[in-house]
Amino acid sequence: MKRPKLKKASKRLSCAKRYKIQKKVREHNRKLRKEAKKKGVSKRVKKDIGVPNSAPFKEEILREAEQRRLQIEEEKEKRRQAKKEQRAEKRKKEKEAASKEAEPTAKKARKDDSGTQSEKKPAPDRSSKHFLCAELNKVIDASDVVIEVLDARDPLGCRCPQLEEAVLQRGGTKKLLLVLNKIDLVPKENVERWIQCLQQEFPVVAFKASTQLRDGVVKAKKRRIVASNEVLDRSRGAACFGNCCLAELLIGYADKTQNEGSLRVGVVGFPNVGKSSIINSIKGSLACNVGIKRGTTKMMQEVHIAKNVKLIDGPGVVASPSNPPASMALRSLQVEEGGESVLEAVRNLLKQCDKTQIMLQYNVPDFRNSLEFLTLFAKKRGFLQKGGVPNTEQAATTFLADWTGAKLSYHCKAPENHSLPAYLSDAVVTEMKNGWNLNKIKTGNKETLKAVRFPNQASSIGFTSKGPTSGLLSVSDIPEGKPGAAATEEEAEQNDESSETEQTTEDSNTTEKAEKLQKKTIKKKKGNVRFQSVPIDISLSTAITDDTYDFNTDFQ
Template sequence: MAKKKEKKVNVSGKPKHSLDVNRSNDAKKESRSAATVRRLKMYNTRPVRDRKGKVLSHELQSKELPSTRIQPDRRWFGNTRVVNQKELEFFREELQSRMSSNYNVILKEKKLPLSLLNDHQKQARVHLLDREPFQDAFGPKTKRKRPSLMAADYESLLKKADGSQDAFEQKYGSSVSAEANDEDGFRDLVRHTMFEKGQSKRIWGELYKVIDSSDVVVQVLDARDPQGTRCYHLEKHLKENCKHKHMVLLLNKCDLVPAWATKGWLRVLSKEFPTLAFHANINKSFGKGSLLSVLRQFARLKRDKQAISVGFVGYPNVGKSSVINTLRTKNVCKVAPIPGETKVWQYITLTKRIFLIDCPGVVYHNNDTETDVVLKGVVRVTNLKDAADHIGEVLKRVKKEHLERAYKIKEWDDENDFLLQLCKSSGKLLKGGEPDLMTAAKMILHDWQRGRIPFFVSPPRVEDLSEEPNVNGVDLDDSVDGNEASAAMKAIADVLSSQQQTSVPVQNDLYSENELKGEAADQYPNTNANEDILAPDSNTSEEDPTNVS
């Protein structure tokens, strides 16, 4: 047998490569020691096997795997939870009856077969069994010889099309505006890019980030025009795709509206979602304690989570960042009386269990005119090139006595005459004594957006004032979770009803005594016009029932 050649050892003491063990243990700054090289080689060892493949020495820090044989138990091969059609039908009926109210919540969603409960919605669109029974189409008792169609021939199809056209015209013909009822049925929508603010893909991406990260979504509305600043697309999205998220409506800037109008909107909107009135101000706020109480109750519902996130969404310039600053009693978000100040979403810590998320203003594409977009505060007035074109709508919406008191102008023929008199009285003149109509128009629009000109949309008349939110639909099942949920939702309803009975602050010298009283005498008998006036130096901040630090 040939002898194995012995490996030559480097007797010089200098390593040939980085993994050569022939080196001293005195490690230098730029080289490894012999102990380090041995440790690295130990990490790279592989299991040693014999000819039959049996492991003689294992890899470093390895163990033999135990037997992977599965225990022969029928529990591995059977359904752990079984539900039949009767139970599914019962769950569907209960879910529809209970979830019709926004004051009810689903407990233990993971234990309910929600995917099976929602399948009937897709099947209900077809109505196959209503058209023809199953026995008549398949089986030994089949009666039909050909498939039943909506129209058997061309004449019946034309007749059905004419009937649907007549039904559409009868339903929508009176509500469609004259501009939309052109001969060809189309209208031109060529706008400047400034009127498309809040509709970009980036802004909508920020909105959906906030929605996905939030457990509670607070939609901030302008109390002067709540319906005009609502995003119905967002509400529909939450109802269809995010049923586990809660929606709260917040009427901000309630100090710019008479108290009876604010309470009227609270009663109207509370039937759809929990609604609160709010006046955003760090030192003189209203509704802060009520909003904090509601958020605490929502955190009480989410006991399985360490913390909940509350997202604030809404139109631009409705006061989302100001509401967050009011809750924190500190300037944590940039605010400005112009739209578009918030660019990206922002996380703010309120308590250990409640986080707030600020969102940029989002505008859903609708049929609003350019004037409506400007008066809703979506566009910055300084960027307008034709500000005088929007003054006519302001003169139509605002009462004459308010304009007389604000600008000291008694009589005018049209918007041009009003702007001419305003330029002369305020000194807005160009060279040669010509009136600066553009500057005067922008001044009026600035006053409009900042609430210096009194304006509000009256709420619809409420027939039943004693109606309270229905919170009796929560299924208790004699469980602790059910009792907690019932108590939390009952507390939220109590907060809403108690705020409707409290006096709402209104800015002094903004409305006359008759306007402050308005319809309160007959429709809202508990409203006192004199108690709701907010003096310039008074502090109307509610007592905070929670200690937020």
């Protein structure tokens, strides 16, 4: 059976109903107008006719009106701000009253006895030299064993005589241990020579820290994935070598010396030598913050690695301004603090290297100065600004990060004739080696050197070390002048003079070559006519004589 079509309801109204609705709407609107009239609110806003053009002093009137308007707005803003401040004070009083009520009675009694609370001191600047020196002294005072971390690329430059002398002068049973970090960036023969050289003063442990630690969960996942692989490259950034040897050494020393309590080991050194990375590698997780930027660690921090061993991380040693410019570029925080430009630091580093090795390492053509090198390097890496202009600032920052971070391979030669520093003697050396398991250190270093994959001698850049870097343990040691800056200026002047002399020598060589070529072309050849220039006598007598031609001289 077919369903009947359903019709929609019609919207048509009867006239009576429609008129009734219209009447109700009119009455409602009339009522609203009447109420508005009683209140004095008119619906229509009267239009401002303004100042007519014919009125005298029209501009002055308009100016006064604008000033009045601005004054009214300022008063409104002031009232608004005053209300906000009143509300904020009211809220603060309510919070203080609530905190006082919630305070325990013992704390209230202490406050009443002491009287009014002293004003809060402002927080110290953590990046100031005074704060960093104070934190470093805290680490040295609190530690039983001090580990000085050295960069294997320049171990002598990473040593601080003031720091070592301060540790030896503290007295007691404090021990000093050297850790040679970043050995994977130096040729193997060079590492072995440095270990032999440094072992004559203090015990030395070879170390390669892990640079890819995140946390325990991530590490566990990575370990499962790596275990399933057949081929394993043990020299990657995630691998760590020397941590077992160092941890066992410290635990064994703690068992011998510490009857009660735990052995406190302070890890010190210049910025970016890998202090926090060593602690993370021994701990096996990200216990301390690490980063490419120098000076990441600002405060003293304790990390438990065993029941009877604690590692203390602290800020880097503040370098003295009296150091050479190359040492300041690598060891100090002048660039980060804005005391030195990145371009100046790059220029100082390029002076200590062989140009051909730099060209091969960065794959750039020959260059005359540091600015030209940075221009070529920026073009090679694609560091370009608007209009295709090379960004030398970014190129310099990248170059400096390569040298201070764990990326670039460069090495320094170990001294052949070794002599003890003035603050060391044979008795002190023997005392520092007492209590350590030297055989354990020797076998551990051999295992570490076998496991690490070292770069070739040809692929590593030769670097000229400037010797030990002097550091500051108190702000009073900072000299008034800046010899380092003066030295840079003198070296810059010398470089400019040398460049000028080189240019003059090149110009003289080019002129000599041109003269030789001319002489070769003038030489007599078979079948060719040789023309020689005749010297012309230009004198006063010839100049004064008459220009008339004398036929008797040629035709006689």
